[in-house]
Amino acid sequence: MPAIDLSTTPLRELNQSLHALAEGNNETEWEVLNPDGRHAVAVGIDAPVSVDIRGPVGYYCGGMNKQATVTVHGSAGPGVAENMMSGKVVIKGDVSQYAGATGRGGMLVVEGNAASRCGISMKGIDIVVKGSIGHMSAFMAQTGNLVVLGDAGDALGDSIYEARLFVRGNVQSLGADCVEKEMRDEHLELLEDLLQRSGITGVKPSEFRRYGSARKLYNFNIDNADAY
Amino acid sequence: MSYHNPPTTPRKSATFDDYTLSEIRRAATTGIYDIRGAGAKRKLPHFDDLLFLGASMSRYPLEGYREKCSTEVVLGTRFAKKPIHLKIPITIAGMSFGALSGNAKEALGRGANIAGTSTTTGDGGMTPEERGHSKTLVYQYLPSRYGMNPDDLRKADAIEIVVGQGAKPGGGGMLLGQKISDRVAEMRTLPKGIDQRSACRHPDWTGPDDLEIKILELREITDWEKPIYIKVGGARPYYDVALAVKAGADVVVVDGMQGGTAATQEVFIEHVGQPTLACIRPAVQALQDLGMHRKVQLIVSGGIRNGADVAKALALGADAVAIGSAALVALGDNDPALESEYQALGTTAGAYDDWHEGRDPAGITTQDPKLATRLDAELAGRRLANYLKVMTLEAQTIARACGHNHVHNLEPEDLCALTIEAAAMARVPLAGTSWIPGQGL
Numbered sequence: 001m002p003a004i005d006l007s008t009t010p011l012r013e014l015n016q017s018l019h020a021l022a023e024g025n026n027e028t029e030w031e032v033l034n035p036d037g038r039h040a041v042a043v044g045i046d047a048p049v050s051v052d053i054r055g056p057v058g059y060y061c062g063g064m065n066k067q068a069t070v071t072v073h074g075s076a077g078p079g080v081a082e083n084m085m086s087g088k089v090v091i092k093g094d095v096s097q098y099a100g101a102t103g104r105g106g107m108l109v110v111e112g113n114a115a116s117r118c119g120i121s122m123k124g125i126d127i128v129v130k131g132s133i134g135h136m137s138a139f140m141a142q143t144g145n146l147v148v149l150g151d152a153g154d155a156l157g158d159s160i161y162e163a164r165l166f167v168r169g170n171v172q173s174l175g176a177d178c179v180e181k182e183m184r185d186e187h188l189e190l191l192e193d194l195l196q197r198s199g200i201t202g203v204k205p206s207e208f209r210r211y212g213s214a215r216k217l218y219n220f221n222i223d224n225a226d227a228y
Numbered sequence: 229m230s231y232h233n234p235p236t237t238p239r240k241s242a243t244f245d246d247y248t249l250s251e252i253r254r255a256a257t258t259g260i261y262d263i264r265g266a267g268a269k270r271k272l273p274h275f276d277d278l279l280f281l282g283a284s285m286s287r288y289p290l291e292g293y294r295e296k297c298s299t300e301v302v303l304g305t306r307f308a309k310k311p312i313h314l315k316i317p318i319t320i321a322g323m324s325f326g327a328l329s330g331n332a333k334e335a336l337g338r339g340a341n342i343a344g345t346s347t348t349t350g351d352g353g354m355t356p357e358e359r360g361h362s363k364t365l366v367y368q369y370l371p372s373r374y375g376m377n378p379d380d381l382r383k384a385d386a387i388e389i390v391v392g393q394g395a396k397p398g399g400g401g402m403l404l405g406q407k408i409s410d411r412v413a414e415m416r417t418l419p420k421g422i423d424q425r426s427a428c429r430h431p432d433w434t435g436p437d438d439l440e441i442k443i444l445e446l447r448e449i450t451d452w453e454k455p456i457y458i459k460v461g462g463a464r465p466y467y468d469v470a471l472a473v474k475a476g477a478d479v480v481v482v483d484g485m486q487g488g489t490a491a492t493q494e495v496f497i498e499h500v501g502q503p504t505l506a507c508i509r510p511a512v513q514a515l516q517d518l519g520m521h522r523k524v525q526l527i528v529s530g531g532i533r534n535g536a537d538v539a540k541a542l543a544l545g546a547d548a549v550a551i552g553s554a555a556l557v558a559l560g561d562n563d564p565a566l567e568s569e570y571q572a573l574g575t576t577a578g579a580y581d582d583w584h585e586g587r588d589p590a591g592i593t594t595q596d597p598k599l600a601t602r603l604d605a606e607l608a609g610r611r612l613a614n615y616l617k618v619m620t621l622e623a624q625t626i627a628r629a630c631g632h633n634h635v636h637n638l639e640p641e642d643l644c645a646l647t648i649e650a651a652a653m654a655r656v657p658l659a660g661t662s663w664i665p666g667q668g669l
Contacts, residue, residue, distance in 0.1 A: 012452070102432070121427065223259075
């Protein structure tokens, strides 16, 4: 199992080594030591490997990930797993702003809390946050699922498109064009699957409420101008 | 002697002119601001207000058809492992598949290939056709991130982070429902037929300090190979360029207010941003003050029409220019041959700018398959190549006349201005004087 110590090895060398991995290689388990809040750790991987990062990371950890499972044993800075395509990113601690921004696939699991704009502009990613999320989360969220076991801050789902939001706790307020929606069987099944895949037990899908788009801002109407 | 009541000539208001009145009526009737394509149409100080001095007694010219005048440009020499080499200093600006038909994008690629220059994607991502038809392709990284993915990022020859554009500095993109076809909707991960509102700010960074880290991430993902451009609208060019350099750009693109757009509010196009002519010297000054002129390359766009404009932009310190609107005209946009069809749309050839409606009779700004097939991509590409070559020849002609063996050797000292405004903006003397307004005594 290769272990790369970022206190002695340049970041460039780590990312280059991860990019050089082809499918079917033998080095499938990587460990990164002493990340010390560095930015852009383990970005742009495209191989079915696991990378365990022992400590906190800065901006954009796991950015544009494909296939890999990246686990941060610590907290992560802004934009963790931004534009993720597939695979899984797990953060054992808390995350800063824009977690999972524009993500198109794969799963982001945050075991702590997420700050503002979690899931901004998401395009297909599944995001599960065990704690709470900050204001303006799921802003302009296009598709994908955001599951929050705790509370959501102000203006959840502002200008949302077709993403599905599931919140178990309190929602401080909903943003423009975001409304509470009926939880049907298909949503309970989806939620069950999301909870299972993110390793959450002892929580029932029926404890959540579902939010999504009222679709009133999809085509411009001057009488809705105060909503913009 | 009898006095009748001699009538005065009916007098229209200069303030409330016909266009203004029609706009008030339009707003009152429809209840929505006017949306259109293209750039600022109002009269602005521009390159036409500058003249070249030419060589005479104190400088000698180069022989027109014998002595070489080079035009090649290298972009991205600061950090990128693989800088871009272009044969001419004229690039094709970012225009999206979505705004333009697939045929139009193919034609741009074909034309640029023949002329030896680059094309640029737009809001909506990279299509395989576009990659296939463009030898050198710049991939835009936009706030919406429609279609963004690491595979296309690695297929690109350069990455252009779009902070703003000249037609709407501070504004986001817009594509109205009628152009969101199945394919466009799929590329943008949106329901078909809805109005697509692109964000004006990037979702995961704010300000130049964050941008520096974002650039680090993009370089790490692409193994430091690709030149990274930062494109800004003509707002505060001195500070914007200085901050782009600080954030780690290889190339800065400054787009003045004549730069076109696929669709935005008329009020935005005509009232926000600075003319291209006013942006160049502050941008160059920022590079010079940082000791980065020619190390970080500057591309200028917005209203470039001919080789004289190219030569003037380069003389003021740009490394290259980009064209968008002019390239569309070369493909066949607003062609008088289609006048009856423009009339049917309530406009006239040369004025058609409802590009967001998708009914372009030239088949360029549309997603309607029937209209799109009207454009012959091969022929239109050839036309664009011809136009690019003519512009290059014109710029070379001027450079030789000024005694330069490379278009980059053109300098402000080769120019004078016809108006006080242009003299102040371009920081060159008013013709017949040694006066550069705004430079103090």
